[in-house]
Amino acid sequence: xxxxxxxxxxxxxxxxxxxxxxxxxxxxxxxxxxxxxxxxxxxxxxxxxxxxxxxxxxxxxxxxxxxxxxxxxxxxxxxxxxxxxxxxxxxxxxxxxxxxxxxxxxxxxxxxxxxxxxxxxxxxxxxxxxxxxxxxxxxxxxxxxxxxxxxxxxxxxxxxxxxxxxxxxxxxxxxxxxxxxxxxxxxxxxxxxxxxxxxxxxxxxxxxxxxxxxxxxxxxxxxxxxxxxxxxxxxxxxxxxxxxxxxxxxxxxxxxxxxxxxxxxxxxxxxxxxxxxxxxxxxxxxxxxxxxxxxxxxxxxxxxxxxxxxxxxxxxxxxxxxxxx
Numbered sequence: 418x419x420x421x422x423x424x425x426x427x428x429x430x431x432x433x434x435x436x437x438x439x440x441x442x443x444x445x446x447x448x449x450x451x452x453x454x455x456x457x458x459x460x461x462x463x464x465x466x467x468x469x470x471x472x473x474x475x476x477x478x479x480x481x482x483x484x485x486x487x488x489x490x491x492x493x494x495x496x497x498x499x500x501x502x503x504x505x506x507x508x509x510x511x512x513x514x515x516x517x518x519x520x521x522x523x524x525x526x527x528x529x530x531x532x533x534x535x536x537x538x539x540x541x542x543x544x545x546x547x548x549x550x551x552x553x554x555x556x557x558x559x560x561x562x563x564x565x566x567x568x569x570x571x572x573x574x575x576x577x578x579x580x581x582x583x584x585x586x587x588x589x590x591x592x593x594x595x596x597x598x599x600x601x602x603x604x605x606x607x608x609x610x611x612x613x614x615x616x617x618x619x620x621x622x623x624x625x626x627x628x629x630x631x632x633x634x635x636x637x638x639x640x641x642x643x644x645x646x647x648x649x650x651x652x653x654x655x656x657x658x659x660x661x662x663x664x665x666x667x668x669x670x671x672x673x674x675x676x677x678x679x680x681x682x683x684x685x686x687x688x689x690x691x692x693x694x695x696x697x698x699x700x701x702x703x704x705x706x707x708x709x710x711x712x713x714x715x716x717x718x719x720x721x722x723x724x725x726x727x728x729x730x731x732x733x734x735x736x737x738x739x740x741x742x
Contacts, residue, residue: 423547424449425539426486427588428497434533434641435554435579442497443590444486451484451538451552453581478637481579484536484552489569490562492681492690494593495735496521496742498574501532501557502622503731509740518688520736524729529624529644530557536576537588549587554579556642558626562677562694562733565617570599570679570692577628579638595738599679599692606654609666609673613656616715618677620652620694620722622731650722650731652696658714667701672723675699684738691736698725 426449427440460474486498500506504526509519534555539547555578563571606615625646630639654675656663666673674697681690703718724730 423539423541425537425590427537427539427590428486429535429588430497431533431535431553434556435638437535437551437553437582437585440535440537440588441591442494443592444494444498445488445491445592446486447489448485448487449538449540450487451482451536451550451576451578451581453482454480456480479580480631480637481554481577481639482552482581483558483575483577484538484555485573485575486536487571487573489598490572490692491593491596491598493596493737493739495572495737496739498534498557499523499733499735500742501530501534501574502560502733503729504529505729506742509742511740512688512736515684515686515688517685517738518736519738519740520734521739521742523733523735525622525648525650525731526729529626529648531641532556533641534576536578537585539587539590547587548583549585550581550583551585552576552578552581554638554641556626556628557624558628558642559621559623561619561621563617563619564601564604564677564679566601568601570601570604577626577642593739597682597690599681599690603679603681605678605680607674607676607678608654608663611662613654613663614659615654615656617653617655620650620677620696620731623649625649650696651720652699652722653717653719655715655717658716663701663703663716663718667703667718670700672698672700672725675720684736688736690738691734693732693734695732695734696720696722696730697728698723698730 426446429438508521512518626642627645
């Protein structure tokens with residue numbers, strides 16, 4: 418008999434939007450939020466003798482839905498989903514003489530990602546039987562990378578999906594070998610080239626997708642989401658109020674570079690499991706430092722990521738032992 422500990426989330430990369438594929442990788446999702454959306458069509462007219470809406474005048478239409486994979490980011494196995502975060506992917510490329518280490522670079526561009534996935538959520542029912550819900554046409558519409566003190570590095574991928582089925586066979590979860598987490602002690606944040614003793618860091622991306630492409634074409638299935646708005650990348654750096662340096666950057670309004678780097682275990686030679694987020698042009702839109710009767714003064718600095726016309730607005734570089742996405 419299966420238990421709740423046998424719940425699983427499996428992912429496969431589709432070749433054609435909405436066409437389900439084999440599920441090739443398991444992810445350690447920390448919540449189950451995949452839900453279907455429906456629309457109820459009702460027809461009511463002047464008809465003698467009716468007591469309420471007739472059963473043959475009401476129709477339920479499935480409209481796809483949405484869900485999220487929220488997880489602690491591991492040192493391996495992330496490339497499959499991360500390729501749908503920004504738009505351009507380079508690598509994996511071997512790191513010189515350290516032949517066991519590979520680097521993948523994800524950068525934002527004007528076109529945006531077009532990858533879609535099949536995602537199966539395996540839910541044990543009350544009798545212990547696995548019930549698989551297979552969602553196809555899953556596209557990342559927005560995402561978040563967050564780090565706080567006393568926490569692991571977390572990522573959230575929010576998906577839009579075309580349709581869900583319950584008659585697809587159960588996939589077999591396959592997890593990356595020797596994967597480890599990143600935690601707050603491995604994170605360094607820099608602002609304008611200087612290290613900042615941050616207490617939290619977050620960056621989010623809204624890819625600007627139009628997800629409600631329903632049309633009169635003999636089907637309830639939407640067409641593949643496409644970019645219809647300018648993507649928005651934002652974030653926040655929070656820190657103790659040590660001096661006016663960060664406040665001055667906020668007041669000046671001059672775009673500055675913000676980076677966050679997590680350095681994990683040694684792979685080989687001088688190569689480590691590493692995740693680096695590089696944001697070359699960020700403009701703070703924060704507030705004044707805040708004092709308290711119960712704690713030391715703090716400063717919270719939300720920022721907007723801008724396009725400086727030269728560099729990618731967002732670059733995420735991952736170094737790991739993964740030789741494939």
